[in-house]
Amino acid sequence: MKFLRQTLESFRFAWQALRSNLLRTTLSLLGVTVGIFSIIAVFTIVDSLEKNIKDSLSGIGDRVVYVQKWPWIFGGEYQWWKYFQRPEPSMAEFKFLSERMETAEAVVAMDFKGNVTVEQGSNSMKALVQGVSIDYNKISDVPVEDGRYFSQQEMDASRNIVIIGAEVAEKVFGMVSPVGKTIKIGGSKFTVIGVQEKKGASLVNFGGNPDTKCLIPIGAFARMYHAINPSIDIAIKAYPQDEGLQNLEGEIRGLMRARRSLKPAQDDNFAINRLDAAAQAISSLFAVLTLAGWVIGSFSILVGGFGIANIMFVSVKERTNIIGIQKSLGAKNYVILFQFLFEAIMLSLVGGGVGVLLVYLLSFMSLGSLDIILSVGNIILGLGVSSIIGVVSGIMPAISAARMDPVVAIRSK
Structure with a gap:
């Protein structure tokens, strides 16, 4: 009980000391404020960017791989010119896979044409026109608000519907x-x-913004555009029990190699792309940005920490x-x-709290399609770092004060 009373008394003395020197207090906490603001602002923006991008990627569906000419991520020492020699995926290959795939929940053919004029009266x-096969709604979310989705008969007949x-x-x-x-x-x-529900602006719209997109049967799309460029993308979705998609990718690779008559010694002349590979690349980029935030903020926090230590030595004096x-009255x-x-x-926490508050105010700014959200984790991180800076900056002045000889201290001026 005595220890608690003395601790509370120490808090009261500390608060009175801060209030009696407002100007000095304000100046000394600026460094911590700037440092915490820099770190938490970078973390918050990076977290918001990552969430926005991952939400956009999740809208295209999980457990989906894409059979394409080009890989999304280049690795190894594969010569770039060999990619140009690869054939484009074709409708014949789509039909071949859709008829033979056993580990696939859905096999979809799709193609895009941007900047197409859409008119009525x-x-x-200008809109993005996308040709799709019947199972497109199994690999990507197509929330039809008014009307309906395509029927199998309409797809087979390649009708002009949208x-x-x-x-x-x-x-x-x-x-x-x-x-x-x-x-x-x-x-x-x-x-x-049919008309899709309004999605709204998004930082990344993989495959195009659904709000400005027109979905038509892949056969109708081919009549309009495949005379110029008869290539497609093939999307294949795995069953839920295929963890890691190993079975799906293995079957795709085997069927595609057989279809293209590749010998065992020959490399694949197609790419199997996965969304999680893109997500991993994005995470690596954000890790670098997060490290940059720590480096930038650490310099300001270092300056703020020295400022607090200097002020505390002055206070002790x-x-x-x-x-x-x-x-002399018995204080331990x-x-x-x-x-x-x-x-x-307390000085460091006030500075850190102001920095976190500035980030919170930043979240109300309009940055287009990016919604900035200050998470509880980042708030705790900011205040936690502030507390550590306060302990590190104040421990030496506090020890020097605690070790003073009372007789010598009373005689000082």
């Missing part, structure tokens, strides 16, 4: 429901059968006579130690 806009994004519906049709109405895509007439009186060494140590910690 006097209204028009599911449009929310922004396309707003700009081309206005407030009128577009379902059942005709729209021109690249000069060809299509009947609207100014209050030497008071320390002597306290010790740890009571004097706690007074100055608590003062340093």
Whole structure:
């Protein structure tokens, strides 16, 4: 009980000391404020970027691999010119895989054409047109708000039908429901059968922004554009029990090599790309940014720590006579130690708290599609680092004060 009372008394002395020197207190906490702000701001922005990108990637579905000409990540010493010699995936290969795959939940063919004019009457806009096969909604989220999804008969007949994004519906049709109405895509007439829910802006839209996208059957897409470039991307989704996708990738590799008549000694002339590989590359980039945040903030925190230590030594010098009186009245060494140590910690915590507050205010700024979110973990990190800086900066002045001889201290001026 006595220890608790003395500890609380030490807090009171520390608080009074900080209040009696507001200007000095303010100047000394600036370094810590800038340092904590730098670190937590970088961490918060990096976390927000990573969350935004991963949310965008998760929207395309998990357990999905893509059979393409080019790998998403280049590694090893594979000569770059060999990639140019690879054939593009074709509709024939899509049909071959869809008929023979046993470990796949869905096999999808898709292709893209950007900057296509979409018009209805006097209204028009530029949109991304994507040709897809029937199982596209199994590998990617297609939330149809108004209307319906494609049917197998419509896909087989390659009919001119389309599911449009929310922004396309707003700009081309206005407030009128577009379902059942005709729209021109690249000069060809299509009947609207569905409208997707509005997703809103996103920092990364892998495969295009759904709000400004038009989904059409892959056969209709081929009639319009494959005379120029008859290539597709093939997306394949694994069953949930295929952990790590080893079975899926192994079967794809075997079938593709057989289809392209590759000999055992020959390298693959196709790429099997996975979203988690892209996510790992993104995580590596963010790790570098996080390290940069630590380096930048550490310099400011170092300066702030020296500032606090200097101020604490000055405080000890100014209050030497008071320390002597306290010790002569029976104050233990740890009571004097706690007074100055608590003062340093409180000073550093105030500086860190202000830095965290500035980051919180930063989260209200509009940065386009990026939502900045200050997490509880980053708040705890900021205050924790501030406390450590306070302990490190105040421990030596506090020890020097606690070791003073009361007689010598009382005689000092």
